[in-house]
Structure formats: structure tokens, C-alpha cells
Amino acid sequence: MSYKKLYDQIQTIKGKISVRVLRDFAIGFSSITRVREQWSSALDSAFMAGFYVEGPLGPPVPLAETEAMIVIGRDLAKNKHMRRFVYAKELMHVFDLAEEKVDSGEKLDRLAERFTDPSAELSPQFRSEHVAFWRALGVLCQEDRRRVFQKQLEAGQMTVEVVATAIQIPTVYARNLFRSDFADIVNKIMG
Amino acid sequence: MHIELEALKKRLYIDSKVKNIKFFPGSERDASPDDFAREINKFFAELENGEKEINVTELDE
Numbered sequence: 013m014s015y016k017k018l019y020d021q022i023q024t025i026k027g028k029i030s031v032r033v034l035r036d037f038a039i040g041f042s043s044i045t046r047v048r049e050q051w052s053s054a055l056d057s058a059f060m061a062g063f064y065v066e067g068p069l070g071p072p073v074p075l076a077e078t079e080a081m082i083v084i085g086r087d088l089a090k091n092k093h094m095r096r097f098v099y100a101k102e103l104m105h106v107f108d109l110a111e112e113k114v115d116s117g118e119k120l121d122r123l124a125e126r127f128t129d130p131s132a133e134l135s136p137q138f139r140s141e142h143v144a145f146w147r148a149l150g151v152l153c154q155e156d157r158r159r160v161f162q163k164q165l166e167a168g169q170m171t172v173e174v175v176a177t178a179i180q181i182p183t184v185y186a187r188n189l190f191r192s193d194f195a196d197i198v199n200k201i202m203g
Numbered sequence: 204m205h206i207e208l209e210a211l212k213k214r215l216y217i218d219s220k221v222k223n224i225k226f227f228p229g230s231e232r233d234a235s236p237d238d239f240a241r242e243i244n245k246f247f248a249e250l251e252n253g254e255k256e257i258n259v260t261e262l263d264e
Contacts, residue, residue, distance in 0.1 A: 060242035106245030113223035117212035
């Protein structure tokens with residue numbers, strides 16, 4: 013129930029939820045002991061906005077078995093909201109279950125294939141990418157705050173663009189906070 | 204033959220024994236598995252050239 017602990021903790025924070033705070037709590041509630049970060053100029057974010065990798069990994073980025081690394085493309089520099097969201101989504105993989113981890117070349121083949129071919133097999137590894145997406149949304153906006161926004165949206169006093177700016181994530185992702193099945197989805201990913 | 208994907212798999216699972224990797228693809232809809240792998244390989248190549256680590260979370264303060 014590690015993600016649930018993070019989710020509950022986040023509800024006690026007032027105002028903006030920084031990714032540093034998310035990271036520190038996520039480490040506390042998962043088996044990962046450290047998250048290294050790299051803001052890389054090598055990534056072309058048209059192809060890869062960011063990625064998460066869990067050790068053990070050798071040089072040039074030695075990671076112990078309980079350590080992870082999140083790499084974000086530096087060309088997202090002008091898009092702070094996207095950078096926050098990509099980081100938070102990748103961070104949620106510290107909560108992946110054993111059967112959801114990509115721990116072999118064969119599983120990596122299947123994951124990469126599914127991203128490019130929607131008709132390919134839906135593996136537990138690919139499903140966890142969706143789970144991480146929703147988990148990130150769940151901890152980037154407190155539920156109380158989300159409900160206030162929802163009422164304001166319904167009353168025509170607010171737009172999703174302004175909500176997205178307030179919580180500092182891209183509008184295209186913020187829209188998902190107001191789906192009619194949002195509460196159901198959050199319940200399903202609470203493990 | 205996926206040259207990039209094979210090189211990445213060797214780095215992750217033969218040279219090391221990583222337990223998990225996940226990613227956030229970019230906006231390019233026609234990206235292939237080799238495109239994803241190439242970007243990750245580029246990251247490691249850059250670090251092997253001595254690129255310094257910069258913390259992402261510090262940029263969010």
C-alpha cells in the first residue's frame with residue numbers, strides 16, 4: 013500500500029506540491045533508497061521526454077540495487093509544467109510491483125513495441141505506465157483542492173487552463189483531473 | 204535488426220542487471236522502438252564523455 017501512503021501524505025500539504033517533496037516522500041514509502049536525477053541535453057524530447065531506471069547499474073551512472081535514476085530531457089527547459097509532470101510520472105515507478113518491472117531484454121522489447129503499436133500485447137509492464145500516469149495526477153493536486161476547482165469549473169468561474177497553471181502541469185494532462193470517472197480510477201491505482 | 208535496442212539491452216541486462224526501466228515517450232507519433240533506445244543510449248554516451256549531473260528537482264523550487 014505504498015502509493016496510498018504517499019497519496020495520504022500529499023493531502024496534508026498546503027498549496028503547490030514540489031517534485032522534491034514528492035521524491036522525498038516516495039523514497040520514504042517505497043523500497044527505493046535514493047533517486048538520482050539527471051537533466052540531460054542528450055535526450056531529444058520529441059522522441060523521449062524522460063525515463064526511469066532502477067539499479068543495479070554500472071558506470072557511467074553507478075546505481076546500487078535499491079537506487080533509481082530519473083532522466084529528463086533538458087530541451088524541456090522552457091516547459092516547466094511538462095518537466096514536473098514527466099518527473100512525477102517517472103517517480104511513480106518506485107511503486108511498481110515485481111511483475112510490472114521491465115527486468116529483461118524481452119520485456120523491454122515488448123514495452124517499446126507496445127508504445128509504437130497499439131495492437132501489440134498489453135503487458136503488465138505497459139499497464140504500469142498508465143498506472144504511473146494516473147498516480148502522478150493523484151499526487152500533483154490535493155483532492156480537496158481538485159474538488160474546489162471542479163466546482164468552480166462547473167460554475168463557469170474557472171478554466172482548465174487556469175487550473176493547470178495553478179498546479180503547474182500541462183493543460184492536456186490537467187483535463188484528466190475532471191473526468192467523471194477520476195475518483196474510480198484513483199481508487200483502482202491506490203495499491 | 205534493432206541496433207539501438209540491442210545495444211541498450213546489452214548495457215542494461217548483460218553488462219548490468221537493472222531491475223526496471225520505464226519511459227515517457229515524446230510527441231513524435233512515428234517513433235520506433237529503436238528511436239526510444241537511441242535516446243537512452245545517447246544519454247549514457249554523453250555521461251561517458253564526462254557530462255555532470257544536474258538535479259531536476261532543484262529546478263522546481
